[in-house]
Amino acid sequence: MHFSRLRLTGFKSFVDSTDLIISSGLTGVVGPNGCGKSNLLEALRWVMGETRAKAMRGGGMEDVIFAGASSRPARNFAEVALTIDNGDRLAPAGFNDTDQLEVVRRITRDVGSAYKVNGKDTRARDVQMLFADAATGATSPALVRQGQISELINARPANRRKVLEDAAGIGGLYQRRHEAELKLKNTEANLLRVDDVVEQLA
Ligand code: ATP
Numbered sequence: 001m002h003f004s005r006l007r008l009t010g011f012k013s014f015v016d017s018t019d020l021i022i023s024s025g026l027t028g029v030v031g032p033n034g035c036g037k038s039n040l041l042e043a044l045r046w047v048m049g050e051t052r053a054k055a056m057r058g059g060g061m062e063d064v065i066f067a068g069a070s071s072r073p074a075r076n077f078a079e080v081a082l083t084i085d086n087g088d089r090l091a092p093a094g095f096n097d098t099d100q101l102e103v104v105r106r107i108t109r110d111v112g113s114a115y116k117v118n119g120k121d122t123r124a125r126d127v128q129m130l131f132a133d134a135a136t137g138a139t140s141p142a143l144v145r146q147g148q149i150s151e152l153i154n155a156r157p158a159n160r161r162k163v164l165e166d167a168a169g170i171g172g173l174y175q176r177r178h179e180a181e182l183k184l185k186n187t188e189a190n191l192l193r194v195d196d197v198v199e200q201l202a
Contacts, residue, residue, distance in 0.1 A: 132172035
């Protein structure tokens with residue numbers, strides 16, 4: 001399972017539709033200052049479900065939409081599409097029935113974000129889980145920001161462990177455990193209420 005293509009439309013400085021083919025092996029992005037190298041990395045993080053506008057270097061999530069330039073008006077939406085080659089059929093359960101997956105995220109001003117996987121509306125949580133189970137995602141240690149190496153060297157052991165767990169692809173399991181615990185608590189509360197009602201009726 002590997003990323004094979006990234007398409008951006010109206011995302012930050014990429015106002016026109018821009019298509020990048022990602023070959024297997026190492027990919028380098030080079031260019032002059034301010035040409036959009038970091039924006040590309042942010043597009044990857046964003047389509048994988050990033051929810052923190054700050055991690056996108058913005059004040060709000062709509063700041064990822066092309067804001068206009070002297071010769072071009074601002075756009076009303078931004079879209080990033082990530083194509084994943086799943087020829088080895090290693091995608092997590094629920095997403096593993098095609099050789100190719102296309103994950104699309106679109107944000108529209110005053111409306112918010114929506115996701116599609118292979119053309120079908122998909123919840124943000126399910127997209128985030130898809131990437132967490134595949135040992136990648138918006139917070140993946142595989143995407144290295146400036147300054148992140150020194151942060152890691154100075155990090156507390158518990159934080160370093162989190163990096164190793166994300167790299168091993170078990171981050172999604174913690175999220176599922178947390179959700180299961182919440183459901184269990186709700187069910188216990190409901191059972192107590194049922195007991196009360198039964199007692200009143202008796
Ligand atoms: P450096 O090498 O200096 O780190 P870079 O190649 O990583 O630069 P980026 O930081 O990705 O460049 O791109 C910065 C450019 O993106 C700036 O010109 C900025 O004005 C533009 N930009 C960022 N957000 C938007 C937006 N919403 N609309 C239009 N342009 C934007």
